Amino acid sequence: MRADRLVALVLLLRQRGRMTAAQLAEELEVSPRTVLRDVEALAVAGVTIEAERGRYGGFTIDPGLRTELTGLTQDEALALLAAGTRHGAGAFGLGSALASAMLKVLDALPPPRREAAAGARRRLLLDPEVDLLSRRVPREDLPDAVVAAVRRAVLDGRRLSLLHAAPGGEPRRRTVDPVGLVTVRDLGYLLALRDGEDRTYRLSRIREATVLDEPARRAADVDLEREWRERSARFRAGDGQLAVRLLLHPRRREELLDTALAVLHEEPGPPQDPERQLLEVTFQDLRHAEWALWQLGTDAVALTPDALRDALRERAAAFAAAYARPRPD
Incomplete structure (x- = not known):
């Protein structure tokens, strides 16, 4: 959404100082022309962003434009920044939301803590793309629309129509009652009920997902950790292994x-x-x-x-x- 992008643009300038349109475009995953339009929109809204021309030019923003979150210690902020890996959030389709949240956490800290947390974050690397032997770590490719629909059905308590393909099989349409979402080693799973029976679906095998108007037929509360543990035990003890x-x-x-x-x-x-x-x-x-x-x-x-x-x-x-x-x- 554009509003989220405008906030992210302001936070980037707050935290990094002078940035060119090309640098902002790369961070925000838009074109430089879109960045220029966003800067104009912020100016209309009263957010002053200064543009400096020339080889070392770029955009800057008033450093006093900020809020503080004094309740977070440096270690608490660092824990949030370190725990919020792009791969884990990506399993639930929350990668862009995570990036925006991390910018807000940094920006909300008082200046000394913000600088210390940002510096410490650069010295912590979680889940790199390759391991020590340069082997690329496999990642699941999850369609944003599918994951967003599944997540909304889980959180809103709505039934879900899925087009799911089991390994080696043709995609089949199913209507399920979503229970919760689980990520294990960057693999996302939907825990659901179908005709009252437990079902577990890999998110990467869901081709289409549509949220229905009907309320989900599920318990009002759930212990998702226990639910996962029990389903995992049943799977390991299954026939044919x-x-x-x-x-x-x-x-x-x-x-x-x-x-x-x-x-x-x-x-x-x-x-x-x-x-x-x-x-x-x-x-x-x-x-x-x-x-x-x-x-x-x-x-x-x-x-x-x-x-x-x-x-x-x-x-x-x-x-x-x-x-x-x-x-x-």
Whole structure:
């Protein structure tokens, strides 16, 4: 909305001092021409923004134009700035709202605390785009309109019409009663009821969402943490999953946990292999288990089931055979 953008423009100038139209356009994700129109609109509203021409020119604003939020300590403000990561908010379609809120938090602090918090924030980095090995961290692409509709239905207590596509299936239309939204490792989920039965939907698999006029048929109150814990336990105990026993080097444990559905048992490895751990974990199916263990190389050795060992052995033999052939000139 334009009103939010005008506020953000004022706050940017308050916190950063002189900025060019190009710099403001980049921050606000608009064109420089739109920035110029916004500056004119602020001038009409009585907000004086001075324009300086030339190579080192730009826009500045009266530093006295501000309010103070003296109740926040420096550490409290820093906690808000650090906790508000773009990825977590993005899972609920609140990325732009988060950016605007962070600007307001900074601007509301008294000058010494504002400068200290802004400086400290630059020394804290949460959830970078790549890890230490330059591997890009996957992020879900969530349509703004879909997430906004889902969020509104959850908060307003309205029924929701969804076009949802299960993995490997065709999209199907469903009418649900939304219960709450959960984000886990930057993945967003809608907890809902369908015909009175618990349902959990990945937000990235919802193609369309329409808020209905009917009130949601749900309890007046909810313990969302308990609800998530119970649904997660039921999912891990579901039918059709594959239990795998394996030996694993501890340095790859987190990678395994990122792909396995659940860890059923864990203990030290056998005396003949003391550096490894013995685990029993579950996967969706044989294909899922084969893919996950192949990523871990020789740091993971499947013990059971035999079908998984056979699949990994065949894959390794095919890999070795490809490199046994003479290199083409």
